[in-house]
Amino acid sequence: MAGKGQKExxxxxxxxxxxxxFLLAVLILSGLLLGWYLxxxxxxxxxxxxxxxxxxxxxxxxxxxxxxxxxxxxxASAMKxxxxxxxxxxxxxxxxxxxxxFAGNEPxxxxxxxSLRADSNSLNGRARLERIYRPRVADPKGEKAPFGLTxxxxxxxxxxxxxxLFAGESANDLELLLCEHGSSQFPSPNxxxxxxxxxxxxxxxxxxxxAHLARWREISTGAxxxxxxxxx
Numbered sequence: 706m707a708g709k710g711q712k713e714x715x716x717x718x719x720x721x722x723x724x725x726x727f728l729l730a731v732l733i734l735s736g737l738l739l740g741w742y743l744x745x746x747x748x749x750x751x752x753x754x755x756x757x758x759x760x761x762x763x764x765x766x767x768x769x770x771x772x773x774x775x776x777x778x779x780x781a782s783a784m785k786x787x788x789x790x791x792x793x794x795x796x797x798x799x800x801x802x803x804x805x806x807f808a809g810n811e812p813x814x815x816x817x818x819x820s821l822r823a824d825s826n827s828l829n830g831r832a833r834l835e836r837i838y839r840p841r842v843a844d845p846k847g848e849k850a851p852f853g854l855t856x857x858x859x860x861x862x863x864x865x866x867x868x869x870l871f872a873g874e875s876a877n878d879l880e881l882l883l884c885e886h887g888s889s890q891f892p893s894p895n896x897x898x899x900x901x902x903x904x905x906x907x908x909x910x911x912x913x914x915x916a917h918l919a920r921w922r923e924i925s926t927g928a929x930x931x932x933x934x935x936x937x
Contacts, residue, residue: 763787764823764906768935773798789819796927812893813916820910827900827908830879838870852919884915
């Protein structure tokens, strides 16, 4: 009888042991996964002064970019879009000594934000002006503006009434710059150089302060050279 009781007791304990062991295994694995995702490293939104090269693929095109150019910092290897930051006119990335310049938003800030995006259907500047912007501007002919640019304004209610469009001939294409009007809404106005094709599968754009509009050619050339450098 004693043997039988011991056998029943053994089976009773073994029935509890399996679910407890399973629960412990789940908790341990969850802890390991959480530790992996929270491991120390380059965190999104945290600038880094480290200049080691990171390889990223955008739209199947490979780029080798120093870590201190990324915003937010990332170590992902394949992405649909990448945003970079650099100082004009040196085109250097983030350093601790330049932290104030990278964090500032003054009207004459030298910071340039550059974007790479996987895009196989990007229009060039001339086609984009004809198809997208010319039907929306107040005067399709535009007017002559300083710095070798043609200026286009938008009527009220168009959705672009807080902007004006500038077009200028560059070495390879027509450059389009969508600039904010300086106002209480835009106390530190920007100019966005609208998407341009870099390769058949990748396009790029960049944004700088309107205070530097007179140097738009220099900024455009510098951005192209920087992307070419990262593609090597």
